[in-house]
Amino acid sequence: MTPRSLVLAIETSCDETSVSVVADGTRMLSNVVSSQVEIHARFGGVVPEVASRAHLEMLEAMLEQGLTDAGVSPQDLTAVAATNGPGLIGALLVGVTAAKTLALAWGKPYVGVNHLEGHLFASFLERPNLQVPMITMLVSGGHTSIVHIRDLGDYEVVGRTLDDAAGEAFDKVARYLGLGYPGGPVIDRMAKKFLAEGSGAPVQFPRGMMDDSLDFSFSGMKTAVINYVRKHPETPNDALAAGFQEAVVDVLVTKAMTAVDRYGVTTACLGGGVAANSLLRSEFASACAERGIDSLVPAREFCTDNAAMIAAAAHWRLFHDGPTSLSTGATPALRL
Secondary structure (H helix, E strand, O other): OOOOOEEEEEEOOOOEEEEEEEEOOOEEEEEEEEEOHHHHHOOOOOOHHHHHHHHHHHHHHHHHHHHHHHOOOHHHOOEEEEEEEOOOHHHHHHHHHHHHHHHHHHOOOEEEEEHHHHHHHHHHHHOOOOOOOEEEEEEOOOOEEEEEEEEOOEEEEEEEEOOOOHHHHHHHHHHHOOOOOOHHHHHHHHHHHHHHHOOOOOOOOOOOOOOOOOOEOOHHHHHHHHHHHHHOOOOOHHHHHHHHHHHHHHHHHHHHHHHHHHHOOOEEEEEOHHHHOHHHHHHHHHHHHHHOOEEEOOOHHHOOOOHHHHHHHHHHHHHHHOOOOOOOOOOOOOOO
């Protein structure tokens, strides 16, 4: 089947460098990702200047790999896209500048993509026939929000974090407990092992903002862990990790299902890096099944930052809004 479009996309919003080629917005031909986790682990978090330099060092080889894996040449492409926000300004500029340069050199249109919209489109890479309207919960290190997708391109953010994002809270708790960076995966592993061994009960922590609001607050939950450790320093880290993860997931799933009920949708999806969390994935799917609604928990490769989701969103934007002006820059605080 001859594709209607071939979009090459670049994702450099934070600490993953990624290049992907996607056909017709749904068929991934390549998706090359280089993580900087080991680089930033020694600092306990992402260092913006270090991230930007790593993107610069990796991007040329990854562009070549992305085209090779897809079996296409620059002449075959319909457009070149890049994440233009939100994210770290230096990191964003690496991808945006490269994409605009290639678009100009190859004579192709350029498409700037909102990183958050990319996460919304990640679901359609697995299930192109997903039915809208739907509720999608985006959970990452920088964002935690509930989005009512009335139609493609028509979004309403109906809930958002008022302080720390969920992933940020995981990282801060892990740092306080001396578990290393990134915090989400290590807490997930420790909690899973603790529960599997049946060596005790997780510590019970308070749930933040468990009211009728769809907004989130994780800062107080993080503080609750710190206060508990100060009072009970002998508590094993795995019991703390399991309890904190349980509390965060409980809040996330409860809020998501409240949104599902409130807006009367029959489809719900997860997105963002924290969507790779094993407890969140299982609890979200179970809650949707209990309500008899269709749910999608994306494959882990589509949860973390990747260029395939950016290419999918770019395909839709190109055919509905047209190309992005080459004078458009990067916007680190871009809103959905």
